[in-house]
Amino acid sequence: MMPSPPDATPTPTPPLPAAPPRHHLPAAPPRHAVPAGVALLLASFLIGLLLRMADRPFFQGLDDRWAASMDGSRVDAVTGLATVLDRLGGPLGLVLPLILCGCLCVYGRWRSALYVFAANVLGSVVVVLPLKALVDRPRPPYPWVLVNDGSYPSGQVFSAVALVFVVAVVVFPPRARRWWWLFGAAYVVAMMWSRTWLHAQWLSDTFAGALAGVGACLLLWRAFGPLSRTEAERTAANSLWL
Numbered sequence: 001m002m003p004s005p006p007d008a009t010p011t012p013t014p015p016l017p018a019a020p021p022r023h024h025l026p027a028a029p030p031r032h033a034v035p036a037g038v039a040l041l042l043a044s045f046l047i048g049l050l051l052r053m054a055d056r057p058f059f060q061g062l063d064d065r066w067a068a069s070m071d072g073s074r075v076d077a078v079t080g081l082a083t084v085l086d087r088l089g090g091p092l093g094l095v096l097p098l099i100l101c102g103c104l105c106v107y108g109r110w111r112s113a114l115y116v117f118a119a120n121v122l123g124s125v126v127v128v129l130p131l132k133a134l135v136d137r138p139r140p141p142y143p144w145v146l147v148n149d150g151s152y153p154s155g156q157v158f159s160a161v162a163l164v165f166v167v168a169v170v171v172f173p174p175r176a177r178r179w180w181w182l183f184g185a186a187y188v189v190a191m192m193w194s195r196t197w198l199h200a201q202w203l204s205d206t207f208a209g210a211l212a213g214v215g216a217c218l219l220l221w222r223a224f225g226p227l228s229r230t231e232a233e234r235t236a237a238n239s240l241w242l
Contacts, residue, residue, distance in 0.1 A: 025112075025170065025171070025172075025173060025232060025235060026109075026111075026112050026115070026169050026170045026228040026231060026232060027168070027169045027170075027174075027177070027228075028225065028228065028229065028232075029218070029221040029222045029225045029228070030218075033218040033219070033221055033222040034218070034219065034222050036215075036218055037214075037215045037216070037217075037218030037219035037222070038215070038219070039215070040211045040212070040214050040215030040218070041127070041211075041212060041215035041216065041219070042215075043211050043215075044131065044153060044208045044211040044212040044215065045131070047152075047204065047208055048131050048134060048135040048137075048152055048153070048208065049134075049135075051135050051137050051152055052134065052135050052136070059204050062203065062204075063202040063203050063204050066196060066202075066203040067140050067196065067199065067202065067203070070196050070197045070199065072197065074144055078197070079144070079197065079198070081194070082193070082194035082197045082198050083145065083194075083198070085156075085190055085191050085194035086145050086156065086194055086195070086198060086200070088160075088191075089155075089156025089157070089159050089160050089191050089194075089195075090156060093120075093155075093156060093159035093160070093163070094120065094121060094124075094159070096163060097116050097117065097119075097120035097121065097162070097163060097166065098117075098121075100113075100116050100166070100167070100170075100171075101113040101116050101117050104116065104170065109170070109231060109235075111224070111227040111228060111230065111231040112169075112170040112228070112231060114224065114227070115166060115169070115170065115220060115221070115224040115227075115228070116166045116170060118220050118224070119162045119165060119166050119216065119217050119220050120159065120162045120163060120166065123158070123162055123213070123216040123217070123220070124155060124158060124159065124162075126216075127158070127212050127216050128153060128155045128158050128209070128212065131152065131153055131208075131212065132149070132150030132151075132152065132153070132155075133150065135150065135152040135153075136149070136150055137150065137151040137152040137202075137205070138151060139151045139199075139200065139201065140199045140200070140201065140202060141199070142199060143198060143199045143200045144198045144199055144200070145198050145200055147200050151200075151201050151202060151205050152201075152202075152204070152205045152208055153205055153206075153208035153209040153211075153212050154192070154195050154201050154205045154206045154208065154209030154210075155209065156191055156194075156195055156209070157188065157191050157192055157195065157205075157206045157209030157210050157213065158209040158210075158212055158213040158216075159213075160187060160188050160191040160213070161188055161209070161210050161213030161214055161217065162213050162216070162217055164180075164181075164184030164185075164187060164188060165184075165213070165214070165217040165221075166217070167180065167184075168180050168181060168184065169221060169228075188210060191206075192206035192207070192209075192210065
């Protein structure tokens with residue numbers, strides 16, 4: 001009897017270990033975050049230096065014309081809306097980020113909470129307050145709300161930009177983040193308008209606040225990049241608390 005041929009059925013290859021699911025929170029910083037952030041912060045500093053050195057900078061005429069066009073009433077609905085935005089950028093501008101920090105910590109995302117705190121609280125202390133002290137620009141005449149000294153840059157606009165930025169980075173996945181950027185841009189523009197409508201700041205002050213806010217958030221986003229990457233990996237593996 002002829003021997004039966006050996007079994008030619010190939011041995012099944014053991015399956016490769018499954019890769020952890022891809023996760024998009026928090027978002028990874030863009031490649032050119034550092035040069036862009038430095039350029040924006042430097043621009044806000046140079047504009048402030050120009051204000052400090054020149055009696056009347058070249059953009060003061062635009063500031064004057066814009067301020068003259070903000071000629072509404074102190075008691076109409078538009079001023080009421082501007083006042084609400086003023087409150088959101090003022091006291092609530094710090095309360096909301098702190099609430100977000102607490103919520104993130106509850107879910108074990110303390111790395112994202114550190115980024116939120118640094119961008120919104122430390123950013124104002126390290127960027128806005130020194131610029132205000134350096135430039136010491138007078139406010140527009142007769143502001144409609146209570147203001148402190150130093151008009152340049154706008155702290156309310158800086159806070160609005162920082163809040164929009166950190167929420168985009170730590171809360172929304174990519175598809176929803178696109179819509180959030182649109183909403184955030186509209187919110188920042190509204191905050192810029194409210195500061196000038198209330199005669200609390202010059203138009204250039206609000207632009208400087210936006211430049212400084214984006215610049216500071218970009219630099220901090222890159223600085224917290226390694227921690228964000230670790231958190232994203234742990235989030236994907238459901239091991240945030242380990």
